[in-house]
Amino acid sequence: MRLYARSKLSAPPRQLLGPATHLLAARALRDFGDGFVAVLLPVYLLALGFSPLQVGIIATASLLGSALLTIAVGFLGPRFDHRQLLLAAASLMIATGVAFAVVHDYALLLVVAFAGTINPSAGSVSVFVPIEHAALTREVSDANRTRMFARYSLVGALASAVGALASAIPDVMTTVGLGQLTAIKLMFVLYAVVGLLGGVFYARIPKRPPASEAAAALGPSRAIVFRLAALFSLDAFAGGFVVQSLLALWLFERFDLSLSAAGVFFFWSGVLSAFSFPVAAWLSRHIGLINTMVFTHIPSSIALMLAALAPNLGVALALLLIRAALSQMDVPTRSSYVMAVVTEAERAAAASFTSVPRSLAAAASPALAGALFAASYKAWPFLICGVLKITYDLLLLAQFRHIKPPEERK
Numbered sequence: 001m002r003l004y005a006r007s008k009l010s011a012p013p014r015q016l017l018g019p020a021t022h023l024l025a026a027r028a029l030r031d032f033g034d035g036f037v038a039v040l041l042p043v044y045l046l047a048l049g050f051s052p053l054q055v056g057i058i059a060t061a062s063l064l065g066s067a068l069l070t071i072a073v074g075f076l077g078p079r080f081d082h083r084q085l086l087l088a089a090a091s092l093m094i095a096t097g098v099a100f101a102v103v104h105d106y107a108l109l110l111v112v113a114f115a116g117t118i119n120p121s122a123g124s125v126s127v128f129v130p131i132e133h134a135a136l137t138r139e140v141s142d143a144n145r146t147r148m149f150a151r152y153s154l155v156g157a158l159a160s161a162v163g164a165l166a167s168a169i170p171d172v173m174t175t176v177g178l179g180q181l182t183a184i185k186l187m188f189v190l191y192a193v194v195g196l197l198g199g200v201f202y203a204r205i206p207k208r209p210p211a212s213e214a215a216a217a218l219g220p221s222r223a224i225v226f227r228l229a230a231l232f233s234l235d236a237f238a239g240g241f242v243v244q245s246l247l248a249l250w251l252f253e254r255f256d257l258s259l260s261a262a263g264v265f266f267f268w269s270g271v272l273s274a275f276s277f278p279v280a281a282w283l284s285r286h287i288g289l290i291n292t293m294v295f296t297h298i299p300s301s302i303a304l305m306l307a308a309l310a311p312n313l314g315v316a317l318a319l320l321l322i323r324a325a326l327s328q329m330d331v332p333t334r335s336s337y338v339m340a341v342v343t344e345a346e347r348a349a350a351a352s353f354t355s356v357p358r359s360l361a362a363a364a365s366p367a368l369a370g371a372l373f374a375a376s377y378k379a380w381p382f383l384i385c386g387v388l389k390i391t392y393d394l395l396l397l398a399q400f401r402h403i404k405p406p407e408e409r410k
Helices: 002-047 052-076 082-102 106-115 128-137 142-166 169-174 180-203 222-242 244-255 259-287 289-308 313-327 330-340 344-374 380-400
Strands: none
Touching: 002 052, 002 082, 002 128, 002 142, 002 169, 002 180, 002 244, 002 259, 052 106, 052 128, 052 244, 052 344, 082 106, 082 128, 082 180, 128 142, 128 330, 128 344, 142 259, 142 330, 169 180, 169 259, 222 244, 222 330, 222 344, 222 380, 244 259, 244 313, 244 344, 244 380, 259 289, 259 313, 259 330, 289 313, 289 330, 289 380, 330 344, 344 380
16 A cells, blocks of 8 residues: 555656646747747848837737736636647737738737737736746646746747847848848748747647636635736736837837847846746745835846946946846746746636736836837837836835745744
């Protein structure tokens, strides 16, 4: 009997290794695509003759569309297997890449951005994320949950950094006689191919029976989830002022940075963000998830505001790299905290409810930032972002420092 019990306990890790690995691989491919698209999107739109304001509106449309897709996932999640939803999202990514490669009309591009998966933030604002969060949380214990999310974020950030470096490929293509516009279109085709490869990994996830409708609804954790969603929305609205596409636009216009140099900068920025994730997991074991989120976030916001006022490119890039090393440490800790303070039956719904308001809030600010850029108030998006993010951090600390996840309760 003892041998039987031991084998029964040891079986799940072997069985669960596969789904987690496939999800991490798919995340890496997806973030690689998002990494180069976020840098190339403003260059492509400007090359087509559109204004900075129109670039901001495209970014807003894409984030708003992601929010509405995430709402749909919240309703469909209880009724459909996670694998089916992820495969549908991968198919949409393929269609988005092909459409951006062939469409030139602004109104049609706006529709594609709204209905597709283009991600101007090159981060966690995506219809894929809440489904992956719920699926990953099933794979690990409370003690290992934050480490799993740190690994998930690390893989994505490293892939995004490589993707940012790949954004210099069109410059390389121009040296062999290919036009820059044509080269960028080929990168959108590559984005579609990446979606196809990601779908191959999602297809290898085993089927799971969908949860019942009752299990999917928020129950005892409803108040906590709504409060977190409100605070996360403030954070996302602030972050929308400096999504990666708009940050690239600022560097192009303020310092005349080349596409190749921007790719190198965003690569190292992504590398710093990536290696901050395991540091965040280590730090959270010593000072707690909430403290890690707050006390790494505030210095990053200060660095961002100082970058807006930097006298030259070198100082601005140095401050932005400091921000990159700190600003994303709340990503795995935030995901882990949400999954920790709700019941198991509420996890998928909690992931959706906290993601949807974030996406909606993030969708509002890029257009405002684009308007500020067009009016030559180029530093204001950075300053607004920093002030709002610090406000969010202080509110989060005040409201949630006493609500501990299971591993921090003694």
